[in-house]
Amino acid sequence: MDFKEIKEFLLNCEDAVILTHKSPDGDTFGSAFALCRVLRNMGKRVNVLCSDGFPERYSFLYEGCEGDNTLIEPKCVIAVDIADVTLMGKNLACYQQEGAVDLCIDHHISNKHYAKKTYVDAQASATALVLYELFKYMEVEIDTQTASCLYTGIATDTGCFKYENTTVKAHIAAAELISMGVPFASINRRMFDLKSQSRIMVEQIATSNIEYYFGGKLSMIVITKELMQNSGAEDSEFDGIASIPISVEGVKMGITVKQRGSHTYKLSVRTTDEIDASQFCKNFGGGGHIRAAGCEISGDLDEVRGKILELAGKYFGV
Amino acid sequence: MDFKEIKEFLLNCEDAVILTHKSPDGDTFGSAFALCRVLRNMGKRVNVLCSDGFPERYSFLYEGCEGDNTLIEPKCVIAVDIADVTLMGKNLACYQQEGAVDLCIDHHISNKHYAKKTYVDAQASATALVLYELFKYMEVEIDTQTASCLYTGIATDTGCFKYENTTVKAHIAAAELISMGVPFASINRRMFDLKSQSRIMVEQIATSNIEYYFGGKLSMIVITKELMQNSGAEDSEFDGIASIPISVEGVKMGITVKQRGSHTYKLSVRTTDEIDASQFCKNFGGGGHIRAAGCEISGDLDEVRGKILELAGKYFGV
DSSP: OOHHHHHHHHHHOOSEEEEOOSSOOHHHHHHHHHHHHHHHHTTOOEEEEOTTOOOGGGHHHHTTOOOOTTTOOOSEEEEESOSSGGGGOGGGGGGOSTTOOSEEEEOOTTOOOOSSEEEEOTTSSOHHHHHHHHHHHHTOOOOHHHHHHHHHHHHHHTTTTTSTTOOHHHHHHHHHHHTTTOOHHHHHIIIIIOBOHHHHHHHHHHHHTEEEEGGGTEEEEEEOHHHHHHHOSOGGGGGGGGGSGGGBTTOSEEEEEEEEETTEEEEEEEEOTTSOHHHHHHTTTOEEOSSEEEEEEESOHHHHHHHHHHHHHHHTTO | OOHHHHHHHHHHOOSEEEEOOSSOOHHHHHHHHHHHHHHHHTTOOEEEEOTTOOOGGGHHHHTTOOOOTTTOOOSEEEEESOSSGGGGOGGGGGGOSTTOOSEEEEOOTTOOOOSSEEEEOTTSSOHHHHHHHHHHHHTOOOOHHHHHHHHHHHHHHTTTTTSTTOOHHHHHHHHHHHTTTOOHHHHHIIIIIOBOHHHHHHHHHHHHTEEEEGGGTEEEEEEOHHHHHHHOSOGGGGGGGGGSGGGBTTOSEEEEEEEEETTEEEEEEEEOTTSOHHHHHHTTTOEEOSSEEEEEEESOHHHHHHHHHHHHHHHTTO
8 A cells, every 4th residue: 555545544534543552662652643643633533542551751742642442432443563463462452353453554574464454664764754754745734742753753763863774764854853843852861861760770780790701702691580579670670681781892792691480591692793692592492583582591590501601602612 | 264265275285184182082083084084085194183092982983094193294283173272182282382273173162263264163963064064065075984984973972863962954964974874873882882891880880879869859879989999990980970860760950979089079960951050069169051060079978968968958849
């Protein structure tokens, strides 16, 4: 389907709900609330839904636009930035059955084409960038708040224009959007610089347990059950630390080891481009991507550490 | 002076040295090595100089372009991104006397106009952005390496397009430069994500000493002489932690207290836009900017902490 078809679809839709993915991020929310505003400006009744609710962190995107399942009986269901129905989450299970979604707009090459109509631009840095180009094609008004939603989607999915997926179009869109008065510096501070007190604590615990091996080429952080319990933080809060070991200068492989059971440990492996993380994890029955993979190893901690270092030694020529 | 004049100056200059500021950053180096490459492409002899040498961190900018004081007797001296002669550093003292610098290209509004000719664009996000526009005006070839230098200058001075000083022009320039093949993702990883082992340790020490007051509106990190000595890191490595206390959600004022003498403590105060940091520091005989200021307080640590909390209490309505 092309922009012409989407335009016709949107002009004709009534009483729409816009679905976002679970564990919402800046792109799914930025896209959804931008689209919600544009459709509401056309006089339509529209709501945004998210299985995990609306975290305070994104309140600047949804203020006055919160979704409410009870408000309307949808005649039209639109999914944004959702590659697969399983990503909708358990509270949106009713939309996971075949034919439940009328239109899906996305930028993930892995999109499963579960909707009746799907528009995927896998070259786009963010779904919000697809929508920005669509809105320009449709010649709808983009006010400052809508521009802020679109900017947030593009900025968050590119790590603030830092990552490989940043394109010429992403920078051009950012230039145009900030010229519309987007308060980008405060958005970026909120999205990239601010950390919760417990996040600060979790990172402190992680870095105080960092180990270096093979002349600093391997770094490893081990988080035991005991450490998590003593911290008072939620176990899930420790999920975000997997990027820390690989962020150290000179490190080629960064491993985070998180205890699950009394004798099971979950590994998150990150590598620079010289080492295949998924290959490494396959040795322990896991898998993943070239630079980010995972697996589980059983044993007591000393055994697990020993198995990791034995295999890693082969990579670092020991 | 305008671009036409700078163009004539550069076309006519021979045996040039390009000066960068002490404690070099991505903008002074990016600007200098971009200009160096453009002038060398014109067949001129050119060197880049820096009082603090050429840190490994920036090797991707200077490879094959390192400066060497002995190589040429300069007939022409150009300063880039240096607002004041004092910023040249002690090893470039010979260029600090009046009339020593022929041309200065800068973007700091505070530029002291110490050079014979000065071009300052205070609206520009980075000196590298001024040079990019100049090169386009001059219609010189911008190869991938030169583009990488310019991109690095713009990216580093804007915090990767995150800060208030990011302009429409900065995004447009980034779009054009990355289309020239700049390996921006690896540059950004190096400039923004990688940390040294000792930096990781210093941050760990800092966050393990974080204190919260007034319901989390004030956060404070106290670094004593003893803590610094036990860490094994250089005292100066603790200078970078001043941004940590203000990075916590809900914090309106973040204070880093670093012990200098047995009874003197140096404060770095950062605030959100609701509180004037320089006003706060004036109470202790210091000063600075609205959101970043500093001062010194004498006394033992308990007295110093008491003085800070007493004054802060007035701000937080206690």
